[in-house]
């Protein structure tokens with residue numbers, strides 16, 4: 001069974017757009033698929049867009065933190081994009097924080113952020 | 124509009140059904156977007172707890188009025204193992220399932236009212252409410 005979340009490679013960057021509400025098993029499945037991909041094939045960075053998610057609860061937050069930690073261990077720069085304002089407010093009120101994750105407004109801005117980072121590191 | 128809805132919680136799919144139902148009712152009675160998300164997220168937390176710790180349960184969503192004010196009241200109940208130490212379960216970061224331990228405490232912060240009753244071996248009832256400004 002697959003989570004159905006497309007995991008793409010765009011210009012050496014891993015790009016994921018979560019397109020719809022996922023039930024818990026799909027979230028776990030998606031995490032496994034993503035980890036399999038990013039540990040298997042080298043990439044310059046990872047962007048995950050969650051603009052389609054109307055609700056982000058502590059379960060999804062935990063999975064995002066796990067992905068972020070693993071990306072960190074792999075030295076893979078990670079940007080989370082598209083968090084809806086109402087979701088951001090809710091997470092803050094719940095006392096959940098994204099533990100210093102880099103964020104950007106949308107997928108494109110996220111990719112730009114990663115590319116700028118790569119350029120800075122080359123200098 | 125259906126002002127009262129009872130939904131069974133038997134699997135993780137029902138978490139999504141329940142939170143969407145609560146959000147829709149909240150929207151229909153005029154809660155703003157942020158409040159709709161607060162309410163849906165609280166329902167997500169409480170119903171996931173039922174799935175994780177009790178297996179089965181139900182959620183009642185109800186529109187309530189007090190004088191001129193309208194609000195929503197949500198009762199999530201199960202006949203699972205119960206919670207021995209409610210104080211502890213409500214503290215940030217406490218989890219018996221490797222979670223963030225933010226579900227109960229988070230739901231409490233997101234809503235205006237929060238009531239929990241639990242007996243070991245008998246089950247748990249969590250009642251949360253929010254009033255429109």
Ligand SMILES: Nc1ncnc2c1ncn2[C@@H]1O[C@H](COP(=O)(O)OP(=O)(O)OP(=O)(O)O)[C@@H](O)[C@H]1O
Nearest residue numbers: 058172176205212218219222223224225226227247
């Ligand atoms: N309905 C319930 N029946 C039995 N125990 C419960 C129930 N709800 C919560 N608990 C207990 O209270 C603890 C705290 O719950 P809470 O939702 O705050 O955190 P969590 O579920 O462990 O993690 P998170 O919700 O952040 O993913 C749980 O780990 C569990 O031991």
Ligand SMILES: [Mg+2]
Nearest residue numbers: 168172226227
């Ligand atoms: Mg929980």
